[in-house]
Each structure stands twice: as structure tokens, then as C-alpha cells.
Amino acid sequence: MSPTYERADSGLGERRRSPAEAMNNDRIDHILNEHQGQAGSLIQVLMEIQEENHWLPREVLVKVSEQLNVPLSRVLRVATFYKTFSLTPKGQHKIHVCTGTACQVRGAQRVLDEVQELTGIKPGETDSDLKFSLETVNCQGCCSLGPMVEINGETHSKTSPAEIADALKKYE
Amino acid sequence: MPRINSASELEELRNSILSKKEPGKPAIAICAGIACLGLGNGRVISAFEAELKKQSLEAKVELRVTGCHGFCEKGPIVVIYPEEICYLEVTPEDVPEIIAQTVIGKQVIDRLTFTDPDTGTKAAYQSEIPFYKNQSRLLIGNSTKINPQSIDDYLALGGYAALAKALFEMSPEEVLDEIKKANLRGRGGGGFPAGSKWETARNAPGKEKYVIVNAHEGEPGAFMDRALFTGNPHLVLEGLIIGAYTIGSRQGFIYTRHDTPVLRKNIDLALAQAKEYGLLGENILGSGFDFNVEVHLDVGIFVSGESSALMRSIEGKPPEPRPKYIRTSVSGVWDMPTNLNNVETWANVPQIISKGADWYSSIGTERSKGTKLISLSGNIVNSGVVEVPMGTSLKEIVYDFGGGIPSGKQLKAIHFGGPMGGSIPESLIDNPLDFDVLSKLGASLGAGDMLVLDEDTCMVEIARFFLEFLSGESCGKCVPCREGIRQMLRILTNITKGKGQAGDIELLEEIAEVVGEAALCSLGRSVQKPLLSMLKYFRDEFEAHIKEKRCPALACKGLKLGELT
Amino acid sequence: MSEIMLQIDGREVAAGEGTTVLEAAQKAGISIPTLCHHEILEPYGGCRLCTVEAEVRGRTKLVAACLYPVEKDLIIRTRSEKVDRIRKMILELLLAHAPDARDLQEMAQEYGADKNRFAKEPSFCIHCGLCVRYCAEVKKKHAIAFVAMGTSREISFIPEIAAKECWNCKECFPLCPTEALQAAFVLTKELANF
Numbered sequence: 001m002s003p004t005y006e007r008a009d010s011g012l013g014e015r016r017r018s019p020a021e022a023m024n025n026d027r028i029d030h031i032l033n034e035h036q037g038q039a040g041s042l043i044q045v046l047m048e049i050q051e052e053n054h055w056l057p058r059e060v061l062v063k064v065s066e067q068l069n070v071p072l073s074r075v076l077r078v079a080t081f082y083k084t085f086s087l088t089p090k091g092q093h094k095i096h097v098c099t100g101t102a103c104q105v106r107g108a109q110r111v112l113d114e115v116q117e118l119t120g121i122k123p124g125e126t127d128s129d130l131k132f133s134l135e136t137v138n139c140q141g142c143c144s145l146g147p148m149v150e151i152n153g154e155t156h157s158k159t160s161p162a163e164i165a166d167a168l169k170k171y172e
Numbered sequence: 173m174p175r176i177n178s179a180s181e182l183e184e185l186r187n188s189i190l191s192k193k194e195p196g197k198p199a200i201a202i203c204a205g206i207a208c209l210g211l212g213n214g215r216v217i218s219a220f221e222a223e224l225k226k227q228s229l230e231a232k233v234e235l236r237v238t239g240c241h242g243f244c245e246k247g248p249i250v251v252i253y254p255e256e257i258c259y260l261e262v263t264p265e266d267v268p269e270i271i272a273q274t275v276i277g278k279q280v281i282d283r284l285t286f287t288d289p290d291t292g293t294k295a296a297y298q299s300e301i302p303f304y305k306n307q308s309r310l311l312i313g314n315s316t317k318i319n320p321q322s323i324d325d326y327l328a329l330g331g332y333a334a335l336a337k338a339l340f341e342m343s344p345e346e347v348l349d350e351i352k353k354a355n356l357r358g359r360g361g362g363g364f365p366a367g368s369k370w371e372t373a374r375n376a377p378g379k380e381k382y383v384i385v386n387a388h389e390g391e392p393g394a395f396m397d398r399a400l401f402t403g404n405p406h407l408v409l410e411g412l413i414i415g416a417y418t419i420g421s422r423q424g425f426i427y428t429r430h431d432t433p434v435l436r437k438n439i440d441l442a443l444a445q446a447k448e449y450g451l452l453g454e455n456i457l458g459s460g461f462d463f464n465v466e467v468h469l470d471v472g473i474f475v476s477g478e479s480s481a482l483m484r485s486i487e488g489k490p491p492e493p494r495p496k497y498i499r500t501s502v503s504g505v506w507d508m509p510t511n512l513n514n515v516e517t518w519a520n521v522p523q524i525i526s527k528g529a530d531w532y533s534s535i536g537t538e539r540s541k542g543t544k545l546i547s548l549s550g551n552i553v554n555s556g557v558v559e560v561p562m563g564t565s566l567k568e569i570v571y572d573f574g575g576g577i578p579s580g581k582q583l584k585a586i587h588f589g590g591p592m593g594g595s596i597p598e599s600l601i602d603n604p605l606d607f608d609v610l611s612k613l614g615a616s617l618g619a620g621d622m623l624v625l626d627e628d629t630c631m632v633e634i635a636r637f638f639l640e641f642l643s644g645e646s647c648g649k650c651v652p653c654r655e656g657i658r659q660m661l662r663i664l665t666n667i668t669k670g671k672g673q674a675g676d677i678e679l680l681e682e683i684a685e686v687v688g689e690a691a692l693c694s695l696g697r698s699v700q701k702p703l704l705s706m707l708k709y710f711r712d713e714f715e716a717h718i719k720e721k722r723c724p725a726l727a728c729k730g731l732k733l734g735e736l737t
Numbered sequence: 738m739s740e741i742m743l744q745i746d747g748r749e750v751a752a753g754e755g756t757t758v759l760e761a762a763q764k765a766g767i768s769i770p771t772l773c774h775h776e777i778l779e780p781y782g783g784c785r786l787c788t789v790e791a792e793v794r795g796r797t798k799l800v801a802a803c804l805y806p807v808e809k810d811l812i813i814r815t816r817s818e819k820v821d822r823i824r825k826m827i828l829e830l831l832l833a834h835a836p837d838a839r840d841l842q843e844m845a846q847e848y849g850a851d852k853n854r855f856a857k858e859p860s861f862c863i864h865c866g867l868c869v870r871y872c873a874e875v876k877k878k879h880a881i882a883f884v885a886m887g888t889s890r891e892i893s894f895i896p897e898i899a900a901k902e903c904w905n906c907k908e909c910f911p912l913c914p915t916e917a918l919q920a921a922f923v924l925t926k927e928l929a930n931f
Contacts, residue, residue, distance in 0.1 A: 040488040043471055047430065062897065073873075073882030073895050080884040081490060083644070084430070084472040100392035101590060101623055102549035104637060138474070138641070139392035141432075142207040143547065144244035144555030155210040473886075497805055648883075648890030649783050652823075654864070655830035658888045659855050686826040689799050689819070690785045 024053045028060055032067040039070045042078060046085055054090040091126045091133040093171050095119070096150040100139030103146035107160070111147045112136065114161035118168050132171070175450040177458035179336040185449075186333075189324050198233045198275050199253040201316045204434065205240030205399055207556075208247035212263075216248050219264035223271050233275055239315045239403015239438075240395075243303050244556035246286070251298055251316050258298040259284040289553070289575065303573060308535070308543045309559045311519050312396075315403030320438045323445040326406040332451055334522035338414045339459040347418045347525065348374065354529035355541045356521070360386055360514030361589065361618045363540075363607040369511055372501040374419045376509035381421040384486070384505075384512040385412055387428035387435075388470055388477035391590040392641070394621035396545035396557045397515040401428075402435045404519075405442035409465070411521030413452065416463045419511055423464055427482050430469040439467055474591075474645035478695050479512045480504075481647075492647050493693030514619065516545055536562035540606045544620050548574050551581065551626035566601040570624060581626040584725075585709070589618025591638040591645075592698035594705030595631070614705045630727035631710040632717055635703045636664035642699050653696030656687035660703065668728045672718035677707065743811040752807045759787055759802040762815065769815050770824065770844055772831075772914060773865040774803045778874055781866055784831075786844070788823050790814040799823070821848060829854040831863045838863070840914035861917035862892055868909040868918050878902045881909070881921075892917075894925040 031048045035041040045064060050056060056079055065072040079085045097112045112123075115134060121127050123136040142148060145157035149164055156167055176182050202208075202217055217237060224230050241249050246260040252274050259270065259281070266284060273279045286295045288302065295301045298316070318325035326332070338347050352367030373381055385408060389397040401408055412424055426439060443465055446452040454462050468486050470476045481491035483505045504510025520542055524532045533541045540562040546569060549555050553575030560569060566586055570576065577583050585595040594615030596603065603609055610617050625634070639661040648654045660683055663676050684700035691697045707714060716722045723731040740751045745758070745767050752761035757780065762769050772784040780803040787802040792812040799819070814820070828850035832841060836852040836859070845852065864883075869892060872881050880898040883890055894903065903922060910918050 043488070047469075047471065071873075071879030072897060073879040076884055076893070076895065077882045078490060081886050082471040082473055101587075101634075101637070101641075102393045102555075105550045105623065105625060105629065138390075139394075140206065140210075141389070141395035141398050142210045142244070143393055143395060143549035144207045144247070145210045146549070146555075148210070157210055497800065643888040644886070646887040648864070648886045648888070651784050651827050651830055651864070654888060654890065655827075655833075658858075659830065659833070661888075662856065683826065686823050690788050690823045690827070692782055692785070692801070 027052050032063060036067055037069050039068055042068055042070050042075065046079060050085050055086040055088060089126060089130060091130045093131060093152055094133045094135070096135050096137045098140055098146065098148040099136040100143070102139070102143035103148055106146040108147040110161050111149060111159055111164055114165055115168070118165060173448045177450060179340045179457060182332060182336050182457060186327050189328050193328060196254060199236050200233060200275065201236045201238050201251040201253060203241040203247060203249040204237045205244065205402065206395065207244035208249060211247045213248040215264045216250070216262055216267065219267040223267050227271065229271070236319045238318065239320050240399030240557055241316055242312060242399070242557040243554065245554045256298045257296050258286065258301060260286055303554055306572060307559050308561050310523060310543050311407070311516065311545060312400055312403065312557065312559050318404065320403055320405055321441050323406060323442065323449065326404070331406055332410055334525040335410050335413055335451065336457060338417055338525050339457055339461060344418045344420065347414060350524060350529045351521065354524045354532040355539070356517065356524060357540065357607060358514060359516035359544065359619065363617065366513060366517055369501050370415060370419055372499065373509040373511040376502040378508040380423065380508045381419055382505045382508055382510040383412060383416045383419060383421045383424045384482070384510060385424070385426045385515055385518055386477065386479065386482060386512055387426060387515045388482065389429065390474040390477040391619055391621055393549050393590055393623050394547050394619045396547040396620060398432060398435055399557045400519060400545060401515050402438055405438050406446065407519045407522065408515050409442055409446060411518035412465070413456065413463055414521050414525060415511065415513070415518065417461055422462050425486055426465060426467045427486065428467065428469060430472060475647050475695055478693060480693065482512070483510060492649060493695065537604060537606050539608055544605060546620045546622050548622050548624065550624040551577055552624040553578050560605065562606055563604045565604055566596065569605065569622065570601065574624065577624070577626050581628065583624065584627050584629055585625045585631065587623040587625060587634070588615045588621065590621060591641050592695065592701055593618045594701050595709060597709040614708055628725055628727060630723050630725040631706045631713050632664065633668055633727055635706045636661065636668055638702045639664060639699070646696065646699070650692040650696060652687045652691040653699060656683050657699055659683055660700070667714065667717045670717070670721040670731050674718065676718055677714055681707065741807050741809050743807050743809070743813065745813040746815055756807055757803055758789065758791070758805045758807060758813055761807050762802065767815060769802050771803060772840065772863070773867065775867055775912065778867070778870045780804050781870065783864060783866055784827065786824055786827055788820060790817050790820055824848045825850050833857055834859060835861050835863055835915040835917070838915035860891070861915050861920065863915055864890065865914060867912040868892065871909045871912055876906065876908065892921060894922060896925055896929040899925055900929045
């Protein structure tokens with residue numbers, strides 16, 4: 001099994017830099033400049049960077065701490081507290097499997113098991129080729145579509161292990 | 173848009189809007205609720221736009237993208253007005269035919285209408301479909317008739333008349349009395365009398381008072397608040413403004429999710445349009461009452477729906493709950509009196525003011541008045557949002573509205589309130605939807621999310637699943653919740669794997685008791701509720717797992733047929 | 738500040754307005770067990786060991802004494818069957834993580850807590866937060882923080898800050914009831930050098 005990036009609480013894992021990440025630095029700097037010194041905007045700033053960059057690298061967190069004048073410990077506390085933030089890089093294809101109660105009751109676990117089997121990663125992980133990231137999400141509010149899987153924002157509703165296996169073939 | 177400066181100007185505007193409406197003009201109402209969008213309704217909407225353009229019908233036919241219609245299982249849903257013909261599971265390929273045959277030709281396309289799965293009877297009109305027929309859609313009924321991004325649509329249906337009545341014909345005390353008389357109880361999970369809460373905030377000392385709409389809806393399986401708010405944001409806003417007037421608040425907050433772009437957009441538009449018309453902001457309708465609203469977004473965690481945690485979040489701090497020694501109605505956001513209510517609670521307010529408390533209390537049971545939005549999900553044929561009067565039997569909700577259990581399975585239990593709620597076994601489903609009755613049975617109504625469980629469900633596994641969810645959602649500050657969840661989860665996981673030991677049930681009960689009594693916040697004090705309700709009604713399943721290493725529902729891997737694999 | 742009369746374990750106690758039940762009890766020489774409480778830090782309410790029965794106008798509830806404000810005619814019971822049961826359970830839950838922690842042993846004996854009740858998960862940290870709060874409130878350095886949430890929550894030194902501040906400080910070390918802090922610091926120092 002290929003090595004994986006695990007969800008590291010203090011962000012002390014290794015990471016490879018992709019070309020896309022280098023480009024985003026300018027945009028991140030722009031976001032930080034807008035909120036210079038505004039400690040109260042911490043959550044908003046992290047959310048904007050997460051949306052822009054899809055993850056929060058360690059050095060960015062240090063920058064946020066410096067620019068917003070917030071202790072680094074608080075930045076880390078907030079970044080690790082909320083599942084919205086990812087401290088590990090995301091893969092090219094993001095797979096979200098809903099494991100809310102209604103989806104579970106309709107068989108979401110078997111779908112999740114199949115996805116884990118096919119991608120070789122567990123929820124919260126990215127594979128070493130940075131191809132797939134897997135997350136479990138909690139109820140998106142469309143329970144009649146359960147079991148529900150989102151791949152790159154595209155919804156696969158009332159899916160099954162066989163159907164999701166088929167869908168994933170597209171990304172081989 | 174002209175600013176409205178009095179109640180009579182409001183009526184003039186309303187009449188002017190109505191006079192511009194052509195009564196017979198065809199309208200295509202397409203549901204853009206979360207489920208329908210997930211089913212590809214976006215492409216259906218584009219197809220309609222393209223076809224109407226192609227046929228040069230844009231001026232003659234209204235294309236209305238609405239909020240949730242409620243019949244999520246059968247989406248994408250399209251309703252054609254004025255006939256109210258309802259088409260289900262519509263695809264982009266159906267669109268040209270719908271326009272040609274129904275919109276223009278006034279013919280019903282049979283294959284797109286509802287077919288009763290048991291009798292085969294067809295129903296072309298929304299009012300005939302069993303799912304809709306017997307509901308009391310007082311709150312959500314208008315969602316098909318309005319474009320949520322148009323305040324004029326809301327005004328055309330009588331919107332903001334209740335606000336005008338409250339501001340000009342009633343004093344704040346009179347409004348408060350009406351809400352108290354109506355016995356409006358909180359729809360977010362607490363079931364607490366809204367009138368009392370408002371009164372406390374109104375009477376508490378403080379130079380500022382705040383009102384909050386809790387639109388967080390973090391509970392898995394609950395989607396009715398989003399359905400209502402996205403489809404009719406002005407209904408909630410009107411209720412909020414009336415509440416603010418009563419309490420004496422000049423600043424309101426709407427706390428909602430960060431991951432629902434359509435809802436956010438609709439809220440932002442509603443606020444902007446209301447402000448432009450003078451229904452929000454300074455000197456509302458020329459009454460002298462000022463009130464403004466700010467929108468705050470969550471960051472996606474469950475505990476931020478708890479009211480004291482939510483208020484910390486509005487202050488810009490991490491949403492850690494505070495012990496409720498001082499009620500938030502007395503000391504909430506920035507230690508000022510704050511009244512927080514759920515989306516549905518606020519939505520009930522305008523009709524109470526318009527039609528009166530006497531009318532409102534004629535609906536429902538003795539102590540649970542009005543209607544309730546229910547999100548049905550799980551092992552049920554018709555998953556979706558229904559609105560029924562309080563007092564409706566659970567059996568009716570599951571079988572008449574819900575269409576029963578798929579694949580001919582038996583109903584095992586109905587679970588209310590998600591990870592902080594409880595289950596009602598099948599033997600008790602003749603009970604009514606009522607705050608107090610259900611509470612006594614150990615399964616509070618909660619926010620109204622009903623998870624239907626069939627015979628293949630292992631109740632031990634469900635209890636374990638909820639605790640697993642909570643292990644990631646607890647803030648982790650206090651010992652009873654954090655460690656209690658940890659140990660209860662470990663024991664339950666062992667039980668589902670056939671490693672349960674004698675004494676486990678008693679130990680679980682002991683931990684549960686301490687957690688329920690000593691945890692810091694209301695989330696912590698509720699984490700044990702699902703487990704306790706499972707033990708109350710399904711103790712034999714736990715015992716089978718432990719003593720016989722057997723899962724009666726044949727669900728737990730490795731425990732089938734009494735053998736460990 | 739006006740004086741408020743309340744009753745603790747049958748004794749009449751006078752306390753200033755705005756004080757907590759714990760402060761009032763301590764002044765009157767009545768002991769209530771605590772773990773996460775420290776007189777120079779803001780009350781935390783995390784360990785819940787100070788849970789007491791509070792009766793007001795005939796209704797009894799369970800509250801954390803370190804946070805609950807005194808009020809007129811309040812009746813407090815610092816020991817009862819229910820309170821004792823709660824404290825025993827809390828101690829047993831904590832002993833699963835730090836079975837030999839010195840600050841837990843005496844209390845464990847008092848309440849009959851069994852350190853083997855739960856399977857051991859020796860993380861040693863019992864989340865009293867004394868280290869985090871001391872560094873934030875007193876030293877104002879924020880070198881150590883809580884990260885993650887729920888059952889994954891843990892304390893973590895921030896290497897960038899700790900490398901600069903902690904070696905010459907270490908004032909939080911004696912506060913730690915389980916001596917986990919020392920271990921955590923050493924580990925982090927190694928990582929920072931790595």
C-alpha cells in the first residue's frame with residue numbers, strides 16, 4: 001500500500017509542493033493584506049484561504065499569525081478545531097462520502113468501504129500521488145439522495161458500491 | 173424600488189403588484205431544493221430557459237425557480253400553474269414536451285405524473301397526490317408559489333401585512349400577549365415557550381438587545397429549516413422583525429451554514445430588498461422602529477448550533493458552550509439580553525399576528541399548537557419534508573405521508589432528534605406528534621427530523637454510530653462528555669464486534685447517568701440519550717450481542733448466525 | 738459589594754456578591770475537590786469534580802461550584818450520594834489516562850474510584866488545561882495550546898514559540914497533575930531540532 005498523508009494535528013508532516021500551490025501564494029498574501037491586524041477576522045481569513053488553496057500549509061498558518069496579530073497557538077487551535085480546514089494537501093480529485101444517519105441507514109458504509117478499497121486511502125487522507133482525497137461529510141441535507149457521494153462537486157445519488165466503483169474508473 | 177412609509181402605502185404597493193399580475197398566465201415552478209439540485213435540476217432549469225427562449229415565450233410564461241416543494245424522493249419536481257399540474261422525476265429531455273403539451277397545449281403528460289405504488293392510480297394535480305393532500309402546509313405551502321428572490325412575490329401573497337399590523341395596530345406588549353396566548357413553542361429542539369423567552373429578554377436590563385435566527389441545522393437528517401428558509405426567506409424575516417419590535421431589539425443576527433450557497437444568496441437578497449422597501453433598517457414603514465440584520469456563517473461543526481456556543485461564534489470566538497447558569501435571554505451576545513429562536517419558530521409568528529392566537533391554538537393538541545415541519549428520511553419510501561398539525565399520529569406520518577417502508581420490510585423504530593434524541597419502537601407509533609407525549613416516551617421531538625428504521629437495523633449499531641459522530645463533534649472541554657463518549661463508544665464497539673462482557677450494559681448506564689448530570693453544556697448532557705432509549709426499548713438486542721454473540725438484525729459484521737468470523 | 742447569605746452543608750455562610758460557590762466554601766473552610774481550578778487563573782469548569790447540589794426555591798440541580806455564582810437563600814450540599822457517584826465516575830474516567838497521577842490518588846481513595854475500571858489509554862494528559870491557561874493568561878506567551886476536538890483533543894507545544902520561550906521558563910511544569918507536560922516538552926524539543 002502506498003504511503004499516505006495522515007491528518008496531522010500539529011501539521012508536522014511532510015508535504016510535496018505542487019505547481020498550483022506556488023501560484024496561490026500571491027492570492028494568499030492578498031487575502032492577508034486585506035485583513036492586516038484584524039484578529040477578529042481569523043476564522044474568515046482561514047476560510048478564504050481554505051477555499052482558495054484547499055488546504056492550510058504550516059507556513060501559511062505562521063503567516064496568518066503574524067499578519068493578523070494572533071498567537072500561533074490560537075491559529076492552530078482554530079485550524080484543528082473545525083473539520084472545514086485541512087492541514088494536509090488535497091488530491092486532484094476530492095471524494096466526499098456522506099455518512100450522516102439517513103445515508104448510513106441506507107447503506108453508506110458499504111459504499112465507503114468500496115471507495116476505501118479502490119483508492120487505498122481512509123477518510124481524512126490523500127494518496128501519495130496527490131490524486132485522490134477522501135473525506136466523510138456529515139448530512140448535507142439531501143437525505144432522499146442517500147447513499148450520497150460527491151466527486152469534485154458532482155453528486156452521485158442513491159449510489160451503490162458497484163455504481164461508485166464504475167464512477168471512479170473515470171479517474172484512473 | 174420606492175420606499176414604503178406607512179401601512180397604507182404598503183397596501184397600495186401590494187395592490188399595484190397584484191394588478192400587474194395576469195391571473196391566467198402560465199408559470200413553471202421548478203424546485204431548486206438541495207435534493208432536487210443534487211438530482212440534476214440545474215440542467216432541467218437550463219433546458220426550460222433554452223426552450224422558452226427558442227419558442228419566444230419568455231414574456232408569456234413565468235419561469236419560477238423555487239425552494240423545496242417537499243417531495244424530495246421524486247425530484248426533480250416541476251409544477252405547472254395555473255392548473256397546478258405536478259410532474260415528477262423530470263429530465264431535461266422532457267422539457268420541450270412539457271412546454272408544448274402542457275404549458276401551451278394544456279394537456280397532462282401521464283407518464284410524468286404521480287402513480288400510486290399500491291393501486292396504480294394516477295394523480296395529475298399536486299392537491300391530489302397523497303403525499304401533499306393531507307398535509308397542512310401553512311408554512312411551506314407558499315414555497316411553490318413564489319420566487320424566493322422576489323420580495324414582490326411575497327407581498328403579492330399578503331406578506332408583511334402582519335408586520336404592519338404589529339407596528340401600527342398593536343403595542344409590543346399586545347404582540348407578546350398574542351404569542352403567549354398562542355403557546356408557540358420552540359421548533360429547534362427545546363420546545364420551550366417562545367413567549368416566555370421573549371418576555372424574559374424584553375424585561376431583562378441591557379442597553380442593547382439582540383435577536384437571532386438559528387439557521388444552523390447541523391443535526392444529520394434534518395433539512396426542513398433549509399427547505400423553508402431557502403424557499404421563503406421573507407416569512408422568517410417578517411417573524412424576526414415582529415419579534416425584535418416586541419423585545420425592543422435593534423440588531424438581529426442570522427446564523428447559518430457556510431456550505432449552502434443558494435440559501436446564502438436568498439437571505440442576502442431578501443435582506444437587501446426588504447431594506448430597499450423600508451421594511452428593514454431605519455424607521456421601518458415610517459413607524460419609528462429601527463432594526464438591522466447581520467448574517468453570520470458557521471464553520472461546519474455541530475456544536476455551533478448550541479445556542480450559547482453560537483453566541484460565542486457571533487462574537488468572533490470559537491464556539492465553546494458556556495454553562496447555562498445565566499440564561500442567554502438575560503445575558504447572551506456580549507452579555508446583553510438575547511433571544512434566539514429557530515427558523516421555523518420565527519416563521520410561525522406572522523400567521524399568529526395576522527389570524528390571531530385563537531385561530532392558531534385551534535390547531536394541534538392541548539399543549540403543542542400549530543403545525544410542524546418534519547424531515548422524513550431513512551428506510552422510508554417518500555423521503556422529504558412534510559408539514560402536519562401537531563397531534564398527527566406517527567403511524568399516519570410514516571404510512572400515509574411517508575408511503576411506508578421500502579422493499580416490503582417491517583418498521584422497527586422511528587428515531588427523533590439524531591445524536592441527541594431517542595427512538596420510538598414500532599409498538600408505540602399510534603402516539604401523536606406532541607412535545608410532551610414524545611418526551612415522556614424518552615424521544616423528544618427535537619427539531620422534527622424523523623429517521624425511519626426498518627427491521628434490518630441493529631439498534632446497538634445505531635447507538636454506537638451516534639456516539640462515533642459525537643466523538644468528533646464534542647468540543648472536548650469537559651470530562652463527562654469527552655471521556656464519557658470515549659468509553660461508551662469503546663464498550664459499544666466491542667459489543668458490536670462480539671467482544672461484549674457481562675456487566676457492560678450496567679456500566680454503560682452508569683456512565684450515561686453521570687454524563688447526563690455533570691456535563692458542561694446541553695450537548696454534553698444529551699449525548700447519552702439515544703443509547704438510553706435503545707436500552708429502554710431494545711435491551712434484548714444488547715443482551716443478545718453480549719451473551720449469545722448474536723446480532724438479531726443480522727447487521728453487525730461477524731456476528732451473523734451466532735458465530736464470530 | 739453587598740453580602741449574600743447562603744447555606745453550605747447546613748452551615749450559614751456569608752459571601753460577597755459576584756463570588757462563586759467554591760470561593761465562598763473555601764473561605765468558610767469547607768473543602769470541595771477540584772482539579773482544573775487554580776486561584777490565579779480564570780475558573781474553567783472542565784473537570785466537573787467540583788459538582789455540588791444546589792437548591793434554589795425548592796428545586797435542586799447539579800452545578801460546578803467553581804463557576805456557579807452565589808445567590809440569596811441558596812442551599813449547597815457538597816456531598817451526597819449523587820455527587821459522590823459523579824465524582825467517583827469522573828475520577829475513574831481520568832485514571833484510565835493517568836492511573837498513577839499523584840493528584841488523583843488521594844481523591845480516588847476518598848471516593849472509592851477504581852483505577853482499573855476502564856481499559857487504560859495512557860495518554861497521561863487529563864485536559865485540566867492548567868498549562869495552556871497559565872501560559873495564555875499569566876505568561877501571555879501562548880506556547881502551548883489545545884488542538885483538535887472531541888476525543889481527539891490534545892495539548893500541543895507550538896515548536897516555533899516553545900523553542901524560544903520554554904527552556905528558560907517551565908513555570909507550567911509544576912502545575913501539571915500528571916507530569917505529562919515534561920514528557921510533551923521533551924518530545925517537542927526533539928521534533929523542533931529535527
